[in-house]
Amino acid sequence: MKHRKPLLLLVPALLCATANGAASAASTPNREDPDARAARVEAQMTDAERMSLLVGVMPILIPGLKADIPPGVPASAGHVPGVPRLGVPPQLATDASLGVTNPNLARPGDVATAMPSGLALASSFDPGLAARIGASVAQEARAKGFNVLLAGGLNLARDPRNGRNFEYLGEDPLLAGVLAGHSIQAIQAQGVVSTIKHFALNGQETLRFYADSVIAEAPLRESELLAFQIGIEIGQPGSVMCAYNLVNGHKACGNDHLLNTVLKRDWGYKGWVMSDWGAVSGAEFFNAGLDQQAGSQLDRQVWFGKPLQALIDAGKVSKARVSDAVRRMLRSFYALGIEAPYAPQPIDYKANAQVALAAARAGLVLLKNEGGLLPLDKSAKSILVVGGNADFGVLSGGGSSQVFSSNGKPRFVGGDVDDPSTTFTRQVYTPSAPLAALKAALPQAKFRFNSGYSPDTAAAYAAQADLVIVFATKWEGEAYDSGSLALPQGQDELIAKLAAANKHVVVVLETGNPVTMPWLRDVRAVVQAWYPGQEGAQAIAEALTGAINPSGRLPVSFPQSITQWPRAALPGIGLVERTPVKVVYDEGADAGYRWFAKTGLAPLFPFGHGLSYTRFEHSAASVRHDKGVVELGLTVSNAGAMSGADVPQAYLVARNGQKLQRLVGFQKVALEPGQRQTVSLRVDSRLLADYREEKGLGGWTVPAGTYTFAFGKSAADLGAPVEVKLPAQRLKP
Incomplete structure (x- = not known):
């Protein structure tokens, strides 16, 4: 790929304007205790x-x-007004984790x-990378005048059809919590408040305002809430954003529990x-723990205005609660040293593009x-690139x-930036082109190139090529869920016909969720690229040609079909808006790979799966404990001929x-050939x-006994077990 010249821009002062039009740099942080x-x-x-700070608007x-x-x-x-005299x-x-948004331009x-999607970040299993992304996005946000970043999305992937899974960090509470926490920590180190969201159990977009997520307290604490708890402990986010849905019969934003x-x-x-x-439907949400009504014009009324004041005047809401x-x-x-509005600053888009890459x-x-x-033999004479x-x-x-993106004008499919009604339905393709990157690499x-519009025509060209690379896409987005896990618009048929015409087919998937693959046995290679961000074309070309060694691991399980999932039918799909629906999570904390372990079903690809161009060996697994705190050890060796990175994953596989099955640890390890x-x-x-x-109070209990790790x-490719005996422990909630 041809490198672009550095793009160093000074953000227009308009973007940093305050309510009275002023803009100034933050002063030196005050050393007084923030509380x-x-x-x-x-x-x-x-x-x-005080009341003015309780209500925000979307300034559009x-x-x-x-x-x-x-x-x-x-x-x-x-936007929420400040208090200038104080x-x-x-x-x-601004939104958020994948980059600073500009709603409808x-x-x-x-x-x-x-930046790439959340699932792409989760596939890295790399907290350091999460921090680099968070810092880069926060730097751009601050340079544009923003002091709050609506980031930290980590709702666990409980349904592979959820339209927003691509934003989040997979199905495991440890992985999601650790990555979110490090991202938030890095964001706030730039002097920008980060949220963590959406609290909690925002597991589907279908009827998202009316869906009631039903789950018992213990599995809720052991899954979704544990992910949030870990993320909050590591990142210390300045704000928590509550969710649209109900949780056990009560709106999440008015959920006292x-x-x-x-x-x-x-x-x-x-x-x-x-x-x-x-997400607010009453002033009583304030006593239930909600501190601020954001984007208030999207609610039926400004509940935290006159209705809340009426409750205060009636003595139903205390002044102490308002002060709190x-x-x-x-x-x-x-706590973050935000003292004044941020002045416009230059942005080094070239440097940030390297983080995206x-x-x-x-x-x-x-x-x-x-x-x-793979990697592709450089002797290939003719290559057909199809689709996507x-x-x-x-x-x-x-x-x-x-x-x-900062690297060029996008392509819209099914809408345009001039039509706001298509904001949540149009597909947006970000330059640059994988075809161009492949040409540069080979x-x-x-x-x-063939668009794939006609599978038979594409197959005819495939028969004449040495190699076929087909790009298969599936768009996912907020407010919508997928009806199935199949590739849309006849792409499964397209891939099948290409594979019948040519025995050397590589499939590159740009999807926001797992997909089924009826053609899997007939193709030679499959690369999951997710939504790879503005530098994705170069990364894909490098991976296909061996300039880099793929090191990603799946943060979600890929089922063979949706019938393997706890809910084969998506709750509420097809029903009219405002229809209440219960989403019952009977699987409890045993979601994703834990569900496959519990049921004995074999997924298409398991959680943690990912191949490499080199060969890694694991040896000398060990376990010990110090006063009940478990430490696991492993030696990782690169026994192949190419440098690469492995992600050894530690699982608890039995107790007494x-x-x-529970993921209890992971680490990304980069090794040269022969290195350990x-x-x-x-x-x-x-x-x-x-x-x-117990008696209205909860806590974590570690039973005494033998623990096997x-x-x-991957979750389905485990080495020899190791055991340790642990004493009973009682931990705080």
Whole structure:
């Protein structure tokens, strides 16, 4: 790929405007304890000033919706006025984890680095990479004037049809929590508040405002809530964003148990809880633990305005509760040194593109490589590239996470930026082109491109080629779920016909979820590229040609068919809007790979699976404990001829003879040929424990007995077990 010249831009001052049009750099951070300072400043506020911080708007003109948008506030996700006389800056929020968004290009000419999808990051199993991405996105956000990043999405993938899974970090609570935590930590190190979201059990987009996620307390604590708990402990996010859905009969944003009991009491969370946009349906949500109504024009009314004031006047909401909400916001800002609005700063898009490239490389998963077809033999004379708009760019996921990349104008399918009604339904392809990147990587080969529109025509060309690379895409997006796991628009038929015409077919998947593969036996190689971000074309070409060695591992299980899943029918699909539906998670904490282990079913590809161009060996597995804290050890060797990275995964596979499966540790290890490294992992005791409720109070209990662990190359490819006897333990909630 031809390298672009550095693009160093000064963000227009408009993007950093405050409510009164001022823009200034943050001052030197105050060294006063943030809790004490928040209390001191809040005590000086008038009641009107306190109330003003409880309501935010989305500063975008939306047809049919009224909103009080102060002059000079840029189009963005959210705005909350500050308190100028006390030096409290406004809150200016933007989406999010995959890059700084510009909703429908409402800020003309404002672009950002488009990072790969959350599942691509999760495939890296690399907390350091999560931090690099978080820091880069936060730097761009701050340079554009934003001080709140609506990042930290980590809802566990409980259904492979969920339209927003691509934003999140897979099906395992440890992996998701660790990656989210390190991303948030790096974001906030840049002086930008990060959220963690969507709290909790936002497991599907179908009827997302009316779906009731039903699950018992213990498995909820052991799965989704454990992921959030780990993420909060590591990242210390300034805000938690609650979800649209209900949890056990109560709206997540008005769920007293989730917000007051779990988050604020049991976990001692010090930041503030903001709503998702349009998730509030009553002023009583305030007493249930919600501190701020965000994007208020998307709700039926401004509940935290006059209706909340009426409850305060009636004595149903205490003034102490109002003070608490305000102090939580101030505390989060002061802890990060946010003292004033941010002035515009230059952005080195070239440097950030290198982070996007590193993430795209690390997120590629080599699923199949029969006969070592990959990396491609440079002697291939003619190569047919088919489908996926590969002559233009790579696919991205849709919705509020959509980034308009810094490397060129996108291609829209099924809509246009000039038509806001298509914002959540159009497909967006980000340059640059995989076809061009492949041509650059293999200059001696003759390439031909076919759109794949006609499978028979594509097959006729395939019969004349030495090799076929087919790009298969499946668009996923916010507000919509997939009806099935099949590739859409006849792509399964296309791949089958290409494979019948040519015995050397490579499939590159750009999808936001697992897909079924009825053609798997007939193709030689399969690469899962996810939505690889703006530098994805180069990463794909490098992986196919051996310039890099794929090291990604699946963060979600790929079922052979949806009938292997606990819910073969997607709850509520096809029903009219506003229809209540219960989504019953009978599998409890045994979701994803744990479900396959429990049922004995064999997935198409297991959690943690990923091939390499070299060969890794595991040896000398060990286990010990120090006062009940388990430490696992393993030696990893590169026994092949190419440098690469392995991801040894440690699983708890039995407890007192009872079979189970839980990921308890992982580490990415880069090795040169012949090199070896010892891996040491300390296990979070909660991953060994059960959550139990006793007399209204809960906690983690580690039963005494024998614990069996195994290292593996995936959840289904485990080495010899090792055992250790542990004493009983009782841990805090």
